Amino acid sequence: MSLGIWDKVKQGLGIEKAGEGDTAGGVASAKLRAFFGHLAKAGGNLPAETAEFIRTGENPSLLLTVAGTAVQQQWNSRHRSYPRKDKAGLFKDVGLWQPGQLKRYGEVLAALEPITYDWGYYGTKKSPDWLRHAVTNWLGDDRKDQPLGLLHAVSEAGGAGLPAVLDVLFCRDAASYGTNTSVGRFSGVAELLEEQRDEVVAIQGGLAADVRAELVSTIGRLGLHRHYLPLLLDSAVGSSKKVRTAARQALTGADKADLQALIEERLTSAAPGQRAELVDVIAGTLDAAAPALLEKIREGETSAKVLAALDRSTGATTSAIAVDENRQPDGEEGFTAVDGSWIAAPPTEPIPQSTPIGPEVMAVLKPAMEEFNRIYREARQSDAAKQKWHWTKHSAEVSAGDLEKLRKLAEGSGSAQHQRKPLAWMTSSLLRHPAVEAFLDHPDITLYHLMRLSVASSNSNFISLFSEWSGPVGAAVQRRVAKGADLRTIAALWLEHGGSDFLHEHLTRNWYWALPELEAPLWPYVLQRIELLDEALGLVPQSGQNAMRAMIGLDLLAGMPALPERYRPRLMILANDSSSRVRDAARNLLRDTPGIGGSIALQLEDGRQDTRALAADWLARRGDRDQAPAIRQALKKDKSDVARAAMISALERMGEDVSEYFDHAAMVKEAKAGIAKAKTKGLEWFPFDQLPALKWADGSDVDPVLPRWWVLLAVKLKQPGGNALMELWLDRLAPGDAHRLGWMVLTGWIDEDTRTPTDEEANAFAMAHVDTRLQQNIDYAKRWPQSADYWPTDRGIVFARLKSDHAGIYLSSTADSKGMLALTTHVNGADAAQRVRAYLKDHGGRVSQAKALLEALAANSSSAALQVVLVASNRTKQKSVQALAGSLIEAIADRNGWTAALLADRTIPHGGFEADGTLDLECGDNRRYTARLDESDAVVLFNADGKEVKSLPGPRVDEEKPAVDAAKKALSNARKEVKQVITAQAERLQEAMCLQRHWLREDWESFILGHPIVGRLATRLVWQGLDADGNEGETFRPMGDGSFTDRDDGDVDIAGFAEIRLAHSSLLDADVIAAWRQHLTDYAIKPPFDQFGRELPELTKQMVSARDIMDREGWMIETFKLRGTAGKLGYQRGPAQDGGWFLTYEKTYRDAGLIVEIEFTGSPLPEENRPAALQSLGFRKLKGQGVGGSYGGKVALGDVPPVLLAECWRDLHDIADKGTGFDAEWNKKAYV
Structure with a gap:
């Protein structure tokens, strides 16, 4: 009998019959003693005894000794590293190990350190601990291409056999985060799978689902379809979604005829469920052969499940356009879109070659070199330089020779990886010199030079070139791209000079990380690498150890100018995926597909x-x-x-x-049936018996069973923003009844969600735990005296903290019942706005609930409710909540054909006031009262005689009660809305001034000046007109009587203006500013915000291309004072970074697509008052709605609206003025 390849491999290793008796030779005893040397502290001779047991198998009772608690504790006290390091050199020559020895080595480790978690170990729990330990240490030092035969022999020696080998092979790589298999660690995998096919097929069902998924992926990747076609098909219709997905992708590489024949064979005997799955396999793998086979199946099929699968597959196997077999193939030149049109890629440019960099160009860097040397010499003289790891220890002054090395690096060829040293000084964060930018932007520094420097400076991380921490080289690349450099050229040079394949890395990333703003279209480059997109979307088998992510592929596809027809079939399948993210993304891409x-x-x-x-x-x-x-x-x-x-x-x-x-009888019948089978778990808190009695609009009673069913169904549907069905139910209720029902649901839901311990319960908790916590703090303070402030030892303080902490605990959560908020969409807008605004302020950290409330408000048709959503889209601390609010506003605006700003204008609450500023309130016959706004914007009430009164009267007779109640409700609503509008609209107008928003004159007159509340703010502000060509006209102020005045009290006719904007000192001459200041003083006008009073910094020509303002770097301020001052100016804490520190205060300007960042040295969470230093002011793009990476790249200062730049710059100065001023040693003091 001839030997197979796998048998020859094992024979060559001398382990084809290896077992327990392999005592001769093997690993050196000295190395084993050294490895287990730490055991000497538990028993002097234990290292030697352990080494002897491993080598010979003698004294097996040693395993009981090392499994003792004392020995285990001693072993676990040793220094450990991850990934594992083979410091003793045990596996330097793995050929020295006999299988039995390696098995016993693993047994000792398993006895010393039982595996209680999977992280850091090869294999799963299905493999014995001893094997997992042995393999994990064997593969330390990032070893690869290890003999798979040895693993097999060791596993057989311990009785684990081939199942454990497969478990180790196809489980994630324990030493390489994100690598889903360990196949790359061993040689001979393909041979094993070929030679052991029958056994693999027989045992694979016992493997974990993740392992089976990687097994079938590897079979597809290695092209072993012929050997494993039945297994792949079985896996493609199995119970595990992950295995099904992997197998179906693997099957895309199978021979179509062989696959079709096998499928047809299986169809003859498969059960309906299996046949339905086979239909999905056909649609996703057989390409052109699929339609005919599916039609053939339909002809004789009677199973509803299979017919449904056939219906689902129709969109994936038919096209609305005629397919031309001779059409140009999709690729780097372009693609065929779903509408049949050809989308051509932009023409490419020649890849630049190396050119000499003249001495005059290198001389541009000399001032920067001299500045670096000055910084270096000063640093060498400082006390900090005595520290072991001070930066000067691994740096030196820059010489002409270093510039020459830099030139050679830029002009060179081959890989530029690991050549950072020649430009380390130039990219140092300590050096900020304009000569560096001038050098990198010099016309003689081509993309060729720049990309070589990029590879060298970025540690081969392409994405980092487009981040704000990219350094001067990355910033130079960004500027080239902004000026029109082709990303295809940049990518080609990047790869040519040793950069990593960033697109492949991006698609195989295990976590979602949005690409940065690239300032240029990426899709032409994606077309050049279309095979990667094919793999990510499952059109071809997996090519590497790591699967590509369909979601990331869909993101790249969304960047195409149109949807390629080649992906329509696959998207039709993904559009029915069980993952909502994948499903929604696919459906969005198909939205315009005919x-x-x-x-x-x-x-x-x-x-x-x-x-x-x-x-x-x-x-x-x-x-x-x-x-x-x-x-x-x-x-x-x-x-x-x-x-x-x-x-x-x-x-x-x-x-x-x-x-x-909406037949009433049918609705009641459905409701009763629904209640009978509804699950009420989690709704024990809801007072169903207290639901209000309701009436239909025609006055007839609503059966009490209906609102009960509506609550249960709403919770089941989980749509807090409601749906059309519920809206129709609420619309058919009598006036006011939808509000009563919704108000009960809204207030009850919020009250239950925010329920906390009573004062008595908090006191009892603190009393029960104060002594234990006090003793604990005393112990901690003694152990770590340098941090004693963290652990108070005063009993009163400890008690107060315990009580406060316990009192803040939420006792409940209504997140799972958020769907009932669908019944709140008809609540009075001012009431709903008030409750939700308070919730966002006090409980906004409960993100799921905050989002649900915003969805409900967005579905409320009232202006007051929408204004809360508008404010949340710019001013909410939680970024995901802010992003949702922004998307809700955009959706509402899109439905009406408006921008978000136009929507905001048209939905400003008016509190019931008429255009003349009055609110009539009828309290019965001849009892008319009128509400007006006084000079302080307070609501003042007058009776029919014009006399001011404090409140409305009560009813004189029962017939007047409805009118009086309605009048009181209207007056209460007016007071709420006026207060809300004055605050919110003053902020919005200030933002409009910063963004230099222009209103069409007609819109301004209607929605700003003509608004009964906002119009009052408008009379306290100065405005400027512009003609149809955008030329600046006169500045003016509305007088409130229909006239307009200039700064000298002259009349202004605004009819000639096409647009109107708010005036600002940065837009006006000094004499005009002075005149308006005097005018406002003379008329005792108190503007809602300052237009002319702040002295504003000016942007110099040299700063136009800069991305940060650094003129307050090193200005010291305590973190609590910084928080208070920034908060008053409208800034919020930025996101926490690694280690729980936040480094920025931010303000979002959604209409401008910008986020303002004031950067400082940071503060930990929870916050404590500590010294900090301001660092910079910058503006970042708001990327989409904040999904994934919510921020884009930093914006050049010259691209920021001038007024916004000036006001934020002034904010930075105002914050700095609240501190102690500049400190030359800020770097030391801020990081104490």
């Missing part, structure tokens, strides 16, 4: 209610009104509450008449 409405409508017949509901929602989002009949047909037989709600909502969103679905 001819898929019918395919989506087929899913309305699917056996799964979620699929039917999602299909209805998808059709509504696309506006596919042609599919309304299909939805109605599905509704006739659908019994699912979730699916019916989605379908009726979809019809209403399409503009269809849905009144037929």
